[in-house]
Amino acid sequence: MEPIATEMRKIEETLDPADWDMLRDVARRVVDDAVDYTRDVRKRPLWQNMPPAARARFRTPAPQDGRPLSAVYDDLVKNMLPYPMGNIHPRFWMWYMGSSNFTGALGDFLAAILGSNLGGGDHAAAEIDKQVVNWLKEMIGYPATASGNLVSGGSMANLIGLTVARNQMSGIDLRELGVGALKAPLRFYGSDQIHSCHQIAVEAMGLGNRALRRVPSDEACRMDVAALRGAIAKDRVAGLKPACVIATAGTVNTGAIDDLEAIADLCADEGLWLHVDGCIGALLAIAPGGKALVRGIARADSIALDPHKWLHAPFEVGCALVRDARAHHGSFALTPAYLENAPRGIASGEWLHDFGLQTSRGFRALKVWMALEEHGVAKFGRLIDQDLAHARYLAERIAATPDLRLLAPVTINIVCFRYDPGGLSELELKRLNTEIMVRMQETGVAAVSDTTVRGSHCLRAAIANHRTTRTELDVLIDHVTAHGKALLAAPVLDGP
Numbered sequence: 343m344e345p346i347a348t349e350m351r352k353i354e355e356t357l358d359p360a361d362w363d364m365l366r367d368v369a370r371r372v373v374d375d376a377v378d379y380t381r382d383v384r385k386r387p388l389w390q391n392m393p394p395a396a397r398a399r400f401r402t403p404a405p406q407d408g409r410p411l412s413a414v415y416d417d418l419v420k421n422m423l424p425y426p427m428g429n430i431h432p433r434f435w436m437w438y439m440g441s442s443n444f445t446g447a448l449g450d451f452l453a454a455i456l457g458s459n460l461g462g463g464d465h466a467a468a469e470i471d472k473q474v475v476n477w478l479k480e481m482i483g484y485p486a487t488a489s490g491n492l493v494s495g496g497s498m499a500n501l502i503g504l505t506v507a508r509n510q511m512s513g514i515d516l517r518e519l520g521v522g523a524l525k526a527p528l529r530f531y532g533s534d535q536i537h538s539c540h541q542i543a544v545e546a547m548g549l550g551n552r553a554l555r556r557v558p559s560d561e562a563c564r565m566d567v568a569a570l571r572g573a574i575a576k577d578r579v580a581g582l583k584p585a586c587v588i589a590t591a592g593t594v595n596t597g598a599i600d601d602l603e604a605i606a607d608l609c610a611d612e613g614l615w616l617h618v619d620g621c622i623g624a625l626l627a628i629a630p631g632g633k634a635l636v637r638g639i640a641r642a643d644s645i646a647l648d649p650h651k652w653l654h655a656p657f658e659v660g661c662a663l664v665r666d667a668r669a670h671h672g673s674f675a676l677t678p679a680y681l682e683n684a685p686r687g688i689a690s691g692e693w694l695h696d697f698g699l700q701t702s703r704g705f706r707a708l709k710v711w712m713a714l715e716e717h718g719v720a721k722f723g724r725l726i727d728q729d730l731a732h733a734r735y736l737a738e739r740i741a742a743t744p745d746l747r748l749l750a751p752v753t754i755n756i757v758c759f760r761y762d763p764g765g766l767s768e769l770e771l772k773r774l775n776t777e778i779m780v781r782m783q784e785t786g787v788a789a790v791s792d793t794t795v796r797g798s799h800c801l802r803a804a805i806a807n808h809r810t811t812r813t814e815l816d817v818l819i820d821h822v823t824a825h826g827k828a829l830l831a832a833p834v835l836d837g838p
Contacts, residue, residue, distance in 0.1 A: 387786020592623025
């Protein structure tokens, strides 16, 4: 036995460093650099294209042997840090995402140090996870008896809510029998402005894209409630089973908010589940000036929201809330022998995975918890109102600037506009504005996206950024108009 023990001592290894002081030095350098990187974000280009050498660095085979951590970090300083997506920059208004915060980043670091699996169990991370969910319920106006689950983001949060809706409205034991046992096909309803994740959700739930009825929207891009009522009546006559209405609190294109009170009344009359996709706008509920825009949201049976948007948590963290905790639990709970509760000890806690699809769950809550503890809900509410004010300011600047034109009403913090000097076709305007957008990105000045609203191509600025000031918006106006004039003077937009 002695030779075996000797051999084991030779091959036993760990991922802990041989030199803890070396690790401390590198860690201090990382934190110091991170503080400088965040502090000086305005001094750097928002985005820049990766040179071939930097891109090639991340296309090499997996390393078979290691190297010093300091060298690994040097590599990242050179080849990663200069080339971000750019969303922490004050002039990033491209896709609808928050701009992160340093405290949240520290939370992610501490969460990773703990390494906790939030599938459940009795430990501090689980208590923090449950507390953050309770705080989010409180912010939205949900009862304490409701349930919730932290997930990766809005797509998963919507899938959780719609899965509970499907199961509750099916009229059968759907978990046991499956969708093939449905007595009539289920129908879900959302506006023609609905996020694409809902189609993916109904497909993933086995209902198929045809189960999702797209209801026309009005001139303000809100769901037409009369058309919704008519679609429900038509489906009942056809022998289908209306099940759920998906109201949107902040559409991705324009930020439009459906009439939540009217839709809640309709769902109550028709006996339908009301799900609110509030990934963009649900947290208006904490904003003194903006909360009236989402009046009625707390009447929903389920809500999806995203703390990594207006709470600016580092990616990723979303949340699914369900008013009926029993229905929520009943849609996902499963207890195999190896996950049974113990009377005491680590396994005596609540199994949080019983409220969603993941058994393995990261400690997403800490970054939200720390930022809320540091700043308080009221400050985040003021920042939301600040974004709304910035959107109104940008819209006013656009309206007052020759050759710029608003393309949709500004409901919250999304502004759709374009450079339009007149006399150009729709195709020419699309080419022109796309080139303006790309040039601003390539020069690292500002990032907006583009979309199509009511058949018209436009630029889209989603101002969900706590670092944005009015000065940054003035820069946007200046560069859009300057690029537009330059492109008209020297056309490079010819194409098929």
